[in-house]
Amino acid sequence: MAEKLLMIALSPTMEQGTIHKWHVKEGESFSTGDILCDVETDKTTMEYEAPDDAVLLKILIKEGGQATVGQPIAVYGEMGDEISDILRELKEKEDTDPNAENAGAGERDGKNKTAVPEPKPESPESSSGTRITASPLARKIAGEKGIDLRRIKGSGPGGRIIKKDVEAFKPSAIPSISSNIPISGDDTKIPLSDKRTIIAKRLSESKYSAPHFYLTLKADMTRLIESRLRFNEDHPESKTSLNAWIMKLTAEALKRHPEINATWNSDSILKFFHVHIGLAVAQKDGLITPLVKAVEMKKISQIDEELKVLIDKAKNNRLTPDEYTGATFTISNLGSWGIEEFTAIINPPGSAILALGAIQKIPVVIHDQIVIRPMMAMTLSCDHRVIDGAAGADFMKTLKSYLEDPALAMI
Amino acid sequence: MSEFNYDLIVIGAGPGGYVSAIRASQLGMNVAVIEKDNPGGVCLNWGCIPSKSLISQAQKFTYLKDLENMGIKTDASGFNYESVYKKSRLAAAKLSKGVEFLLKKNKIELIKGAAKISGNNTITVDGDKQYTANKILIATGSRPRIIPGFEFDEAGVLSSTGALNLKTLPKSVAIIGAGAIGVEFAYIFNSFGVKVHLVEMLDSILPLEDKDASDILAKAFKKNSVKIYTSVKASISEKMSSGYKVKLEADGEPEFIDVEKILVAVGRTPNSDNLGLENLGIKTDRGFIETGDFYETSVPGIYAIGDVINTPLLAHVASKEGEIAVEHMAGKGHEKRVDPTLIPGAVYTEPQIAGFGYTEMKAHEAGFPVKVFSFPFRGAGKAVAVEESDGFVKLVCHEETHEILGAHIVGKEATELIHEILLARKSELLPEDIAAMIHAHPTLSEAVMEAARGIEEWAIHV
Ligand SMILES: Cc1cc2nc3c(=O)[nH]c(=O)nc-3n(C[C@H](O)[C@H](O)[C@H](O)COP(=O)(O)OP(=O)(O)OC[C@H]3O[C@@H](n4cnc5c(N)ncnc54)[C@H](O)[C@@H]3O)c2cc1C
Numbered sequence: 001m002a003e004k005l006l007m008i009a010l011s012p013t014m015e016q017g018t019i020h021k022w023h024v025k026e027g028e029s030f031s032t033g034d035i036l037c038d039v040e041t042d043k044t045t046m047e048y049e050a051p052d053d054a055v056l057l058k059i060l061i062k063e064g065g066q067a068t069v070g071q072p073i074a075v076y077g078e079m080g081d082e083i084s085d086i087l088r089e090l091k092e093k094e095d096t097d098p099n100a101e102n103a104g105a106g107e108r109d110g111k112n113k114t115a116v117p118e119p120k121p122e123s124p125e126s127s128s129g130t131r132i133t134a135s136p137l138a139r140k141i142a143g144e145k146g147i148d149l150r151r152i153k154g155s156g157p158g159g160r161i162i163k164k165d166v167e168a169f170k171p172s173a174i175p176s177i178s179s180n181i182p183i184s185g186d187d188t189k190i191p192l193s194d195k196r197t198i199i200a201k202r203l204s205e206s207k208y209s210a211p212h213f214y215l216t217l218k219a220d221m222t223r224l225i226e227s228r229l230r231f232n233e234d235h236p237e238s239k240t241s242l243n244a245w246i247m248k249l250t251a252e253a254l255k256r257h258p259e260i261n262a263t264w265n266s267d268s269i270l271k272f273f274h275v276h277i278g279l280a281v282a283q284k285d286g287l288i289t290p291l292v293k294a295v296e297m298k299k300i301s302q303i304d305e306e307l308k309v310l311i312d313k314a315k316n317n318r319l320t321p322d323e324y325t326g327a328t329f330t331i332s333n334l335g336s337w338g339i340e341e342f343t344a345i346i347n348p349p350g351s352a353i354l355a356l357g358a359i360q361k362i363p364v365v366i367h368d369q370i371v372i373r374p375m376m377a378m379t380l381s382c383d384h385r386v387i388d389g390a391a392g393a394d395f396m397k398t399l400k401s402y403l404e405d406p407a408l409a410m411i
Numbered sequence: 412m413s414e415f416n417y418d419l420i421v422i423g424a425g426p427g428g429y430v431s432a433i434r435a436s437q438l439g440m441n442v443a444v445i446e447k448d449n450p451g452g453v454c455l456n457w458g459c460i461p462s463k464s465l466i467s468q469a470q471k472f473t474y475l476k477d478l479e480n481m482g483i484k485t486d487a488s489g490f491n492y493e494s495v496y497k498k499s500r501l502a503a504a505k506l507s508k509g510v511e512f513l514l515k516k517n518k519i520e521l522i523k524g525a526a527k528i529s530g531n532n533t534i535t536v537d538g539d540k541q542y543t544a545n546k547i548l549i550a551t552g553s554r555p556r557i558i559p560g561f562e563f564d565e566a567g568v569l570s571s572t573g574a575l576n577l578k579t580l581p582k583s584v585a586i587i588g589a590g591a592i593g594v595e596f597a598y599i600f601n602s603f604g605v606k607v608h609l610v611e612m613l614d615s616i617l618p619l620e621d622k623d624a625s626d627i628l629a630k631a632f633k634k635n636s637v638k639i640y641t642s643v644k645a646s647i648s649e650k651m652s653s654g655y656k657v658k659l660e661a662d663g664e665p666e667f668i669d670v671e672k673i674l675v676a677v678g679r680t681p682n683s684d685n686l687g688l689e690n691l692g693i694k695t696d697r698g699f700i701e702t703g704d705f706y707e708t709s710v711p712g713i714y715a716i717g718d719v720i721n722t723p724l725l726a727h728v729a730s731k732e733g734e735i736a737v738e739h740m741a742g743k744g745h746e747k748r749v750d751p752t753l754i755p756g757a758v759y760t761e762p763q764i765a766g767f768g769y770t771e772m773k774a775h776e777a778g779f780p781v782k783v784f785s786f787p788f789r790g791a792g793k794a795v796a797v798e799e800s801d802g803f804v805k806l807v808c809h810e811e812t813h814e815i816l817g818a819h820i821v822g823k824e825a826t827e828l829i830h831e832i833l834l835a836r837k838s839e840l841l842p843e844d845i846a847a848m849i850h851a852h853p854t855l856s857e858a859v860m861e862a863a864r865g866i867e868e869w870a871i872h873v
Binding site for chain 1: 811812813814838839840841843844
């Protein structure tokens with residue numbers, strides 16, 4: 001018997017996904033656990049494993065196509081299974097579903113003479129419980145205004161989106177990139193990937209809800225560079241990165257300043273027991289912050305090993321949600337781009353993010369002498385709801401002392 | 412132990428008070444209700460319930476004519492109105508006992524006596540016993556309004572209470588006021604053969620209802636020989652031994668009618684006096700207690716709901732307001748006040764009238780682009796089969812979105828039919844949703860479906 005292969009939630013927050021690549025072609029057989037396709041979710045690309053031993057009879061969502069969780073993406077079964085019934089059922093559903101893309105528009109609304117199809121708010125039909133609940137009136141108004149219902153929080157019974165919510169909705173606070181300089185040539189409109197949408201949403205949420213303030217200072221990296229060089233020379237088989245060292249020393253500093261390793265909970269402040277540090281990693285089409293868990297309990301070499309694996313996975317879109325959610329503190333390092341110093345946006349649930357600039361040899365005054373030292377500027381962005389100026393400054397002072405003299409962290 | 416005797420004391424056990432008390436008890440509060448009369452309030456004892464009992468019996472009486480049309484010889488000579496009256500009292504008594512039982516079942520103390528609020532948390536009953544509560548809910552309801560010149564003696568000049576208490580029928584009656592209560596009594600009296608003169612100061616009976624709806628009722632009344640006088644001011648010109656000479660003044664020459672009794676149904680007066688409100692600084696406006704969000708008065712912790720505040724004087728409104736108030740006390744609710752466009756109104760004459768939201772006229776006045784469709788009952792097979800084809804289902808919608816702004820039904824079972832449309836409106840369903848739903852055939856509900864289809868321009872049976 002042929003069956004529908006439904007899109008499943010591949011990460012806890014996934015509502016829909018884009019089929020990145022089909023690994024199995026129509027007519028090919030597969031066994032349980034085989035990778036059927038790659039699905040780009042809100043954060044990363046996940047592998048869709050085969051639930052059964054069977055043959056892929058028909059692909060319903062082609063590469064590049066989107067499907068909401070619960071929506072059929074393919075039909076599978078035994079070779080030769082009859083699938084016309086399923087296809088007809090799906091077709092009919094599409095035709096009668098008031099939310100399906102303009103299906104039956106002419107019949108439903110005979111006097112709507114506009115030739116241009118109206119943008120549809122979304123396609124929520126699914127057999128699982130994850131469809132967006134909105135009243136028919138809210139859907140209609142959203143459709144007319146071209147508002148994506150997924151961006152609206154419902155205030156009706158059970159979180160249902162009602163007319164009031166659609167009317168109160170203000171189109172995204174993210175400014176659109178448009179130019180008013182009259183130059184010829186067409187601007188390119190790039191449709192938002194799921195990842196872009198999530199990044200935009202999360203970062204604006206953080207920036208607009210957490211009052212940020214910034215603390216900058218420079219640390220003399222002479223000793224740390226020396227220590228790392230010596231270690232790496234002694235262990236050529238397991239060289240450690242500067243990021244691993246900085247991460248470890250940061251964790252040590254956080255242990256002494258637990259108020260920085262905390263989060264705003266609207267009615268309370270939660271101090272985290274462990275220090276999970278995220279590291280911002282650039283990807284082709286966005287960025288992600290994989291994290292090393294319980295950094296305070298790990299050795300630098302261990303941290304470094306984990307970082308290597310995580311960064312590799314991040315670059316190849318292979319992180320699992322567990323590997324990129326829940327950082328209690330984040331480090332962003334743009335040193336290798338030659339950036340001298342910068343400020344970063346806090347990555348929730350953390351309340352602070354450390355922005356590291358390039359290590360630069362510059363003249364500094366020590367004991368009234370001008371000497372050349374490798375200095376690194378670092379800026380801490382703090383959520384003022386959790387961290388006050390003096391607390392942040394204390395932490396930076398400790399961190400600076402550890403970076404300048406790693407031995408101090410052992411005391 | 413709490414510093415007060417109760418978490419909540421409710422004053423009045425009408426549909427506002429007793430429902431609030433039960434809801435509060437469900438939410439974990441320790442509740443008492445103070446009632447000076449029978450539990451159930453006006454609604455159960457002297458309003459909705461006995462009047463509906465009389466209406467149902469009146470309707471059965473009219474079936475005599477239908478039976479005669481089948482050639483059956485009927486003899487109404489043994490007709491005894493007192494047994495009709497007794498049945499209506501029995502219904503009231505049964506339900507009042509039922510309320511008492513429900514209160515007990517929910518562990519709510521029923522304190523008998525007249526309550527007066529003597530402090531922010533203190534209530535005095537019958538002038539001596541004192542009770543304290545963290546919150547107080549005033550649900551004291553209303554009483555028939557007296558108009559000068561028509562003071563009730565409940566013998567010749569009757570209030571609705573007096574009319575419900577009649578054990579014999581008069582030969583003729585003038586009903587002053589053609590609101591819901593007035594027309595319902597007109598229907599009752601007329602059905603039992605009493606000569607009815609229905610007098611209204613405004614320009615139509617049921618002046619607040621949809622005009623087309625009240626017109627149909629007026630037509631039905633006229634057919635049954637109810638005399639209707641609109642835009643007319645009535646006064647008693649003479650008290651006679653057999654009744655009254657009533658003077659009816661319109662533009663031209665005054666008219667005089669002789670009637671045995673007069674029923675005055677021109678609104679209600681809120682029971683806000685003798686409650687001690689002045690001492691606490693609780694504000695009233697023409698007697699109605701003023702309330703803000705969640706029906707809290709100007710004194711925090713003291714709430715007022717039902718007929719004693721200036722919202723539609725309906726039992727279901729009183730109950731809903733009470734639920735909102737106590738849910739707020741319990742920190743549960745989110746609704747601030749009843750949305751007036753979601754209140755169904757019902758008139759239990761034959762034909763019945765029911766509606767909610769904007770009438771066609773009010774929608775225009777409010778500036779909506781309006782689309783209206785009215786489906787006549789005669790297009791519904793069932794209505795024709797049961798010989799009840801006078802009536803219609805009218806939908807008032809927003810012209811662009813088709814949002815349901817209001818609905819008005821006249822005809823058989825209108826008061827039941829309205830709820831499908833109200834549910835649609837409340838959950839923001841659209842006419843197209845009702846239009847697409849299968850309705851059993853033959854039913855009167857098909858008229859609702861057809862009206863919805865009419866809005867979508869594809870009604871079948873027109
Ligand atoms: C003839 C008639 C027909 C009606 N038909 C309908 C209908 O079909 N549908 C509908 O929805 N509505 C109808 N109504 C209206 C309905 O009865 C009222 O809206 C409803 O009763 C209001 O409820 P309430 O709880 O606010 O007040 P009430 O029902 O008036 O109850 C108030 C209670 O408080 C008590 N009380 C007052 N003061 C004190 C005090 N100081 N101490 C102790 N107790 C006190 C009173 O004795 C009374 O029992 C009708 C009314 C009438 C008169």
